[in-house]
Amino acid sequence: MVKVSVSNVYDILKTVCDPEIPVLSILDLGIVRDVKFNDDSLNITITPTYTGCPAMHMIEANILAALKNEGFENVNIITTLSPPWTTDWLTDSGKQKLKEYGIAPPQTTKRIETLLDDQDIICPRCNSLNTNKLSDFGSTACKAMYQCKDCLEPFDYFKCH
Amino acid sequence: MSDLKYKYFLRIADNAMILGQRLSEWCGHGPILEQDMALTNIALDQIGEARLLYQLISELFPEKGDEDKIAFTRDISAYYNCLLVEQPNGNFADTIARQYLFDSFNFHFHQALQNVDDQRIKEIGAKCLKEVTYHRRWSSEWIKRLALGTEVSHQKLQDAINKIWKYANECITPDALDNEAHANCLGPDINQVSSIVSEERAQLLDSVGITVPENTWFLSGGKTGSHSEYMGYVLAEMQYMQRAYPDMQW
Ligand SMILES: [Zn+2]
Numbered sequence: 558m559v560k561v562s563v564s565n566v567y568d569i570l571k572t573v574c575d576p577e578i579p580v581l582s583i584l585d586l587g588i589v590r591d592v593k594f595n596d597d598s599l600n601i602t603i604t605p606t607y608t609g610c611p612a613m614h615m616i617e618a619n620i621l622a623a624l625k626n627e628g629f630e631n632v633n634i635i636t637t638l639s640p641p642w643t644t645d646w647l648t649d650s651g652k653q654k655l656k657e658y659g660i661a662p663p664q665t666t667k668r669i670e671t672l673l674d675d676q677d678i679i680c681p682r683c684n685s686l687n688t689n690k691l692s693d694f695g696s697t698a699c700k701a702m703y704q705c706k707d708c709l710e711p712f713d714y715f716k717c718h
Numbered sequence: 719m720s721d722l723k724y725k726y727f728l729r730i731a732d733n734a735m736i737l738g739q740r741l742s743e744w745c746g747h748g749p750i751l752e753q754d755m756a757l758t759n760i761a762l763d764q765i766g767e768a769r770l771l772y773q774l775i776s777e778l779f780p781e782k783g784d785e786d787k788i789a790f791t792r793d794i795s796a797y798y799n800c801l802l803v804e805q806p807n808g809n810f811a812d813t814i815a816r817q818y819l820f821d822s823f824n825f826h827f828h829q830a831l832q833n834v835d836d837q838r839i840k841e842i843g844a845k846c847l848k849e850v851t852y853h854r855r856w857s858s859e860w861i862k863r864l865a866l867g868t869e870v871s872h873q874k875l876q877d878a879i880n881k882i883w884k885y886a887n888e889c890i891t892p893d894a895l896d897n898e899a900h901a902n903c904l905g906p907d908i909n910q911v912s913s914i915v916s917e918e919r920a921q922l923l924d925s926v927g928i929t930v931p932e933n934t935w936f937l938s939g940g941k942t943g944s945h946s947e948y949m950g951y952v953l954a955e956m957q958y959m960q961r962a963y964p965d966m967q968w
Binding site for chain 1: 756760762764770841848849
């Protein structure tokens with residue numbers, strides 16, 4: 558195995574995207590929890606976003622492929638559940654990329670416990686606060702559907718979790 | 719202890735699996751597109767939780783086979799889900815009534831699961847609690863919307879509650895296994911969960927003018943493997959692939 562540092566590995570992981578939201582890397586998403594060299598193997602610890610997220614298998618396969626491409630053969634992917642993933646782990650650049658992609662980024666203050674809606678979701682197209690929730694659930698587990706009452710565009714909101 | 723763990727974890731897993739299976743029957747049949755997606759998203763979360771639990775059970779009891787074998791090849795009396803989750807979807811109000819009654823229990827159950835000693839079940843519980851929180855918010859909202867919507871939607875929800883109410887309390891009535899699990903710090907005190915859930919249900923339903931049947935009796939049996947007539951049909955569809963093509967892989 559080539560002599561490399563953990564930061565080299567992170568550079569490679571930066572190129573692995575979320576298959577459902579391809580503008581986000583798995584680092585932006587905050588699902589890579591640990592990278593460690595162990596003698597002659599490399600251990601990558603990841604955590605699922607949602608329990609039923611069908612993208613997890615593809616993400617694992619893509620991590621292995623990306624690393625193999627750079628000469629890493631002996632890679633273990635470990636899945637951990639604790640602590641559970643939260644949208645607070647999304648990086649700031651990840652949130653910016655989401656917005657540019659047309660998805661409203663998650664709020665950081667969590668309100669879901671209170672049975673209240675996520676408040677004041679900003680339209681990613683015209684920045685209006687005059688928006689309305691259409692549905693708690695969207696095209697993937699991580700999103701809800703909103704509509705802007707100013708520009709009238711419907712949009713996805715990456716919901717707080 | 720090992721038999722206790724096997725059965726107790728299966729109970730939690732089967733609730734998630736069978737409700738997930740029921741909800742997935744809505745796929746393509748929801749009243750409007752957004753709610754079709756909501757129902758199937760919740761189904762996905764439920765099946766996700768069931769998978770985590772079946773994987774854990776398979777790891778702890780390798781002689782039981784892998785997750786697919788455990789999920790899809792048991793006979794009806796070896797499923798330990800409560801009767802509530804296997805009830806038919808009915809109309810949208812029936813599904814909402816079933817979902818709310820289950821979510822109100824499931825949320826507080828998962829919250830209480832954070833106080834048990836077993837690290838693995840606690841971790842799965844913490845992960846799923848976040849999703850269950852969202853389900854509960856959705857089904858509570860729909861209880862309000864249907865109850866305060868039109869006369870027709872109110873009546874449909876009232877009928878749904880009347881019909882399903884006899885299944886409402888099996889999940890919050892502790893039996894020998896629940897008590898043993900709690901005594902071994904493997905599961906929550908269901909009596910405690912029960913009082914919170916009952917109060918919360920009464921409060922919400924009352925606040926929107928839905929009455930719960932009085933002088934009722936509650937059916938139970940699913941938790942120990944005695945199921946309603948509907949369960950066989952659920953399994954017939956759910957198990958078809960694994961039964962027809964044993965050990966099949968996608
Ligand atoms: Zn707008």
